[in-house]
């Protein structure tokens with residue numbers, strides 16, 4: 001039986017462990033029958049489920065280090081233009097189909113970048129599975145970041161029943177589709193036609209019947225939407241406070257705005273938020289961006 005047939009690969013340090021420890025390392029599920037292949041442990045996700053106690057494992061001597069890369073679905077994104085490294089990644093990770101190298105910064109209103117294909121299939125398209133949701137993504141066509149998956153779960157857990165939700169910068173829909181099962185309706189807007197096409201594909205594939213996709217400028221949403229929302233997601237971190245007045249026009253009193261921003265000091269936007277109508281504001285670090293800057297989320301309860 002090959003590694004691919006067995007299921008997920010999780011690199012682990014040498015030592016001794018339990019099934020629970022391996023699950024913490026990132027295995028989706030495992031029995032304690034462990035195969036060895038290229039220094040990774042292979043867990044049979046679809047095999048019979050049995051929990052047979054403790055086991056030992058050891059790292060393969062001389063295991064080759066792979067170049068640093070980020071995974072988005074079946075695509076690895078390399079930080080270096082390294083075709084040989086890309087080929088090694090592809091052969092070490094059978095679940096991947098493509099290795100890319102970014103040839104531009106993230107730019108423009110659509111927040112996209114260009115890529116060179118270093119190995120594998122000539123595509124920037126893939127599917128990302130996140131907490132049971134599957135998103136079609138095209139890295140060159142529309143923004144997507146897998147790093148916000150914890151945020152999406154955090155907000156889903158905060159939601160009450162039957163909320164009216166607005167995602168002002170929806171992209172391919174990861175927030176909108178994650179929140180939809182908890183909402184009466186999610187309005188998901190984006191200015192990028194390619195993002196909205198993928199959003200519609202994702203709505204269809206997830207069988208969400210309460211997400212309304214809009215190809216529309218978030219600056220003018222209050223001119224067309226008849227509702228005040230219980231919750232608004234604002235994930236356009238570089239735009240700062242430019243879109244906040246629009247969000248405050250669309251939120252109901254007591255509703256919550258989740259405002260993501262790239263900041264360089266604590267409380268950077270607090271005065272502006274209070275001036276616009278923020279009653280209670282909680283600020284949290286989402287992730288670091290550079291030595292001086294980080295992504296913050298402001299959870300704002302509106303007056």
Ligand SMILES: C[S@@+](CC[C@H](N)C(=O)[O-])C[C@H]1O[C@@H](n2cnc3c(N)ncnc32)[C@H](O)[C@@H]1O
Pocket residue numbers: 109110111142143144145148168169170171172173174175189190191192195216217218219235236237
């Ligand atoms: C940082 S991405 C976030 C996408 C998505 N929320 C996610 O987490 O993957 C910001 C998105 O806002 C969209 N955008 C930029 N300016 C916009 C505007 N004025 N109105 C609507 N969408 C806009 C971009 O096309 C992009 O898809």
